[in-house]
Amino acid sequence: MSDTRDITYATVLSTRDDHGVRTITLNRPESLNAMNRALIDDVARAFEDANADRATRAIVFTGAGKAFCAGDDRCEHVHPETEEDARDLVLAIQRATHAIMLGPKPVVGAINGWAVGGGFEWAINCDFPIWARSARGFFPEVSLNLFVTGAVTALLPALVGLMKAREMLTFGERYDAEELARLGVAWKVVDDADLMATAQDTARRLADLPPLSVRAMKRVLNAAAVPDLHRALALETDATVTGFLDPETTRRLSAF
Template sequence: MTDFRYDTVSSTPGPEGVRIIALNRPESLNAMNRALIDDVARAFDDANADPATRAIVFTGTGKAFCAGDDRKAHVHPETEEEARAMVLAIQRATHAITLGAKPVVGAINGWAVGGGFEWAINCDFPIWADSARGFFPEVSLNLFVTGAVTTLLPALVGLNKAREMLMFGDRYSARELAEIGLAWKVVPDDDLMATATETAVRLAALPVLSVRAMKRVLNHAAVPDLHRALQLETDATVAGFLDPETTRRLKAF
């Protein structure tokens, strides 16, 4: 299996056709800066193109899966061109995870916040550690969500619950997310990677053609407006970035 190297993401061969992609900025709880966003997209593109990779485990190194936007390293876009380039980079990562050929097992540890929560939802089989937590702070920051969650989330939990989660930004435990169908499984923290890897090995053992077709058809049939959602989210997020109120709220967060 090919070995790929990135600055902020590790991509290592696992057992029996499994690749493990791990966010690797543990000192910042794997918060998202531009380098990490670009590395996630590249890592998934490379894994999807690698014939030896048949299933992917996506996780975070250290105490968190992904704590959302890196406030310390945040560079606020000053022009529409800069804002759109940033948001399109985020959406490219979503596209590689959600619409890529290989099934993705999420191993969600610690906090999954904002864009990190979006990436957890993008996984085909999201397995959450018992202590993990997730929430969307975007609306409170005068921003908007990405990751196609405006269509994925209602499909998974229903429109009313999606409104609650996205507008109020409440914090949810892994058990609560399992009850509403957002976490596929919840396991003890110490069992997270073993369970995720075992699930990926099961997927990797299945016929490649049928697994890829099933992922593709299920996603397009269940969420037919996914591409449209990505476009609308991009426009709304760009507008949020360009509003001076957003900068004030980000600094106060």
């Protein structure tokens, strides 16, 4: 892909403005942008395409409607029959993380409404996550007999410290945007009405900077601050595959 302005995927919108800012929007508002397999694959493709687009210099990542992303779509959850099926799904999730975090283009999050589970992970994967004042986030995975992905087992302790990360990942407490800013998980908190304008302004500031140095800064900061990123992704994959294969997980997801 090169120099493509707008792309529509099945569940994701991707548009680029004249400043070189590409906005990637989760587009399943009727289900609060919950993660089904189509959405997971589309997010990975949208970011990979954006990273390959020569005219895209910065990316805004947001969700259509009332939520950023409400986590796994329990209405479409199918219990995997084999370890191969489970691993294929988890690797698809981690492919999206690779494209967001390890791709060269800086990513500004515009986090609106709920960011739950995998949606919270995607918010943390952003380089500059801006949260709407009414937004909320939490990790329900442990209560669902599941495990987190998105390298958050390495990212979250680096942001908030091991003890707070242990609390956030284990107990599934719900956190508002202001607390997430105090913890260092949210970069900024703004009024809901100002969310997209602030995100777009930030992305344009990034787009105006020399791309070589911006990309180097993203790459080196991630490698230096979170040196175990790839190890975390591998360990999370194994743990999540085990969770997906347990029938208890399907029961809990259906009741969530």
